[in-house]
Amino acid sequence: MLRLALPFALAAVTRGAFGAPYTPSGGLGFNSTPVYQPMSDFDFQSLALALHQEYIELDLFHHGLAMFSDAEFEAAGLGAHDRFLIEFMADQEVGHATLISNILGPDAAPKQCNYTYPFESVRDFVDFSQKLTRFGESGVYGFLEHLDSRAAASLVLESITTEARQQMIFRQFEGLFPMPEWFIPGITQSMAWTLLAPYITSCPENNTHLAWQNFPALNITNNPNASVLTNETGPAITHNRSTPLSSPGMTVNLTWENPGLAVGPNGSYTTSTSAETPKYVAWISQLNTTFTDLTVAGNNTGTTIQPGGQIFGNNTFSTFNGTIFIMITDDNPYVTPFNLSMLNDHVVAGPAMYQSG
Numbered sequence: 001m002l003r004l005a006l007p008f009a010l011a012a013v014t015r016g017a018f019g020a021p022y023t024p025s026g027g028l029g030f031n032s033t034p035v036y037q038p039m040s041d042f043d044f045q046s047l048a049l050a051l052h053q054e055y056i057e058l059d060l061f062h063h064g065l066a067m068f069s070d071a072e073f074e075a076a077g078l079g080a081h082d083r084f085l086i087e088f089m090a091d092q093e094v095g096h097a098t099l100i101s102n103i104l105g106p107d108a109a110p111k112q113c114n115y116t117y118p119f120e121s122v123r124d125f126v127d128f129s130q131k132l133t134r135f136g137e138s139g140v141y142g143f144l145e146h147l148d149s150r151a152a153a154s155l156v157l158e159s160i161t162t163e164a165r166q167q168m169i170f171r172q173f174e175g176l177f178p179m180p181e182w183f184i185p186g187i188t189q190s191m192a193w194t195l196l197a198p199y200i201t202s203c204p205e206n207n208t209h210l211a212w213q214n215f216p217a218l219n220i221t222n223n224p225n226a227s228v229l230t231n232e233t234g235p236a237i238t239h240n241r242s243t244p245l246s247s248p249g250m251t252v253n254l255t256w257e258n259p260g261l262a263v264g265p266n267g268s269y270t271t272s273t274s275a276e277t278p279k280y281v282a283w284i285s286q287l288n289t290t291f292t293d294l295t296v297a298g299n300n301t302g303t304t305i306q307p308g309g310q311i312f313g314n315n316t317f318s319t320f321n322g323t324i325f326i327m328i329t330d331d332n333p334y335v336t337p338f339n340l341s342m343l344n345d346h347v348v349a350g351p352a353m354y355q356s357g
């Protein structure tokens with residue numbers, strides 16, 4: 001290894017890729033003026049999806065602050081300083097939405113929409129925010145390295161790292177361990193759009209239509225629930241929770257919808273699948289996509305068992321912690337982070353977000 005690398009290293013130090021000193025050969029995108037624009041339909045549609053995500057976060061954080069009184073926040077352990085942090089996170093979203101709108105161009109960029117949210121308490125608002133920022137984050141990781149425009153990717157990267165911090169802060173507000181994982185997974189655009197679209201009720205006329213697929217909805221009917229633990233673990237930088245929310249071996253109960261239902265803004269998208277008989281549950285967590293058997297119990301209902309295992313083998317760290325994406329599939333193809341899109345054709349329903357810890 002070292003013997004092979006050395007001649008390259010010596011050449012690079014003396015000469016460099018473009019004849020510049022201290023510039024090793026290789027790398028992409030250095031010798032041209034950056035163009036911060038989509039360079040393909042793939043780029044445009046990926047960035048338009050990310051913009052919808054920024055808009056809903058902006059709306060969500062303001063909505064939570066407006067929906068609950070100071071006293072309700074205080075009762076959940078969140079004081080004035082914490083509320084200012086939520087307000088500041090909303091401001092960050094203004095910046096992110098502006099950035100992506102500028103990349104797409106003001107005429108082509110989708111406009112902000114109206115939304116609906118499934119929470120009625122501060123704790124549930126925090127829990128929903130923790131999950132929504134996670135699928136926003138993972139949705140971008142899934143496409144960033146596939147963009148044709150590396151220049152645009154570099155700007156979006158600098159937004160999404162802020163979003164990752166937001167996700168962790170909401171976990172801390174919830175009293176959960178802030179980052180119970182070694183890696184954060186990516187998901188495909190269609191997976192992210194499936195998770196996001198049900199919360200968008202209506203968009204302005206002529207808003208850009210997204211090309212991504214909406215898979216049928218999947219519901220985990222016994223999802224571990226972190227927001228009922230208020231008295232056990234209040235907001236904190238970190239908590240060693242005495243009992244994990246779930247453990248390997250837990251039976252997970254699932255129900256799912258048939259395709260062909262209207263979803264998303266003005267009901268203008270329709271759920272679909274190209275998969276056949278439901279057979280497996282795919283667990284996307286950290287670096288891994290793991291399949292467990294689905295036991296079909298009845299019409300569009302079934303169970304599976306939470307898997308175990310460690311990220312790099314025994315005595316490293318458990319693979320299935322935190323918020324995990326699960327889907328019902330008709331097959332169990334071997335996929336890794338960079339070719340996860342090969343799973344899209346096999347999705348019967350989902351993803352749903354499993355709250356393992």
Ligand SMILES: *[C@@H]1O[C@H](CO)[C@@H](O)[C@H](O)[C@H]1NC(C)=O
Nearest residue numbers: 112113114201202203204205
């Ligand atoms: C959003 O909701 C408001 C209040 O109901 C309504 O006036 C407005 O037309 C809606 N906008 C869109 C884009 O659906």
Ligand SMILES: *[C@@H]1O[C@H](CO)[C@@H](O)[C@H](O)[C@H]1NC(C)=O
Nearest residue numbers: 202203204205206207265266
């Ligand atoms: C969606 O509904 C809203 C509110 O009714 C309306 O203002 C808007 O024009 C509709 N959008 C489309 C694309 O039909």
Ligand SMILES: *[C@@H]1O[C@H](CO)[C@@H](O)[C@H](O)[C@H]1NC(C)=O
Nearest residue numbers: 107111203204205206207208
């Ligand atoms: C939507 O598009 C139609 C057809 O191009 C146009 O006539 C209409 O004015 C547009 N509406 C808005 C609100 O931009």
Ligand SMILES: *[C@@H]1O[C@H](CO)[C@@H](O)[C@H](O)[C@H]1NC(C)=O
Nearest residue numbers: 217218219220221222223255
């Ligand atoms: C999912 O299942 C739970 C438990 O049965 C239920 O309370 C909830 O309404 C369901 N959610 C959806 C979106 O159907």
Ligand SMILES: *[C@@H]1O[C@H](CO)[C@@H](O)[C@H](O)[C@H]1NC(C)=O
Nearest residue numbers: 221222251252253254297303
């Ligand atoms: C989950 O499914 C199992 C097996 O069908 C059933 O015994 C159990 O009551 C279900 N739990 C919930 C919370 O629905």
Ligand SMILES: *[C@@H]1O[C@H](CO)[C@@H](O)[C@H](O)[C@H]1NC(C)=O
Nearest residue numbers: 120124127223225226227228
């Ligand atoms: C958690 O439990 C609370 C209280 O019962 C409920 O309001 C909330 O919807 C649950 N959250 C999830 C994600 O199931």
Ligand SMILES: *[C@@H]1O[C@H](CO)[C@@H](O)[C@H](O)[C@H]1NC(C)=O
Nearest residue numbers: 075123227228229230231232
């Ligand atoms: C948490 O504590 C408060 C006040 O001590 C109490 O009113 C509430 O019922 C408790 N909640 C739970 C989920 O135990």
Ligand SMILES: *[C@@H]1O[C@H](CO)[C@@H](O)[C@H](O)[C@H]1NC(C)=O
Nearest residue numbers: 177238239240241242243244
């Ligand atoms: C926290 O959890 C880890 C892993 O289970 C354990 O090794 C450590 O002793 C715990 N620390 C405290 C302070 O509870």
Ligand SMILES: *[C@@H]1O[C@H](CO)[C@@H](O)[C@H](O)[C@H]1NC(C)=O
Nearest residue numbers: 177180244246247318321357
């Ligand atoms: C991760 O999951 C394992 C298995 O359920 C559990 O023992 C461990 O406490 C969890 N660790 C963290 C930091 O959440």
Ligand SMILES: *[C@@H]1O[C@H](CO)[C@@H](O)[C@H](O)[C@H]1NC(C)=O
Nearest residue numbers: 255256257258298299300301
């Ligand atoms: C099966 O369940 C789905 C989803 O709940 C429902 O739409 C469908 O009508 C059910 N089919 C039968 C035969 O009951």
Ligand SMILES: *[C@@H]1O[C@H](CO)[C@@H](O)[C@H](O)[C@H]1NC(C)=O
Nearest residue numbers: 287288309310311312313319
């Ligand atoms: C997770 O993926 C890593 C890297 O491919 C692999 O070494 C590990 O065995 C996998 N762990 C599980 C539990 O599948």
Ligand SMILES: *[C@@H]1O[C@H](CO)[C@@H](O)[C@H](O)[C@H]1NC(C)=O
Nearest residue numbers: 308309310312313314315316
């Ligand atoms: C890892 O741990 C499991 C459970 O303790 C054990 O069955 C297995 O043999 C171990 N694997 C290796 C490679 O040591």
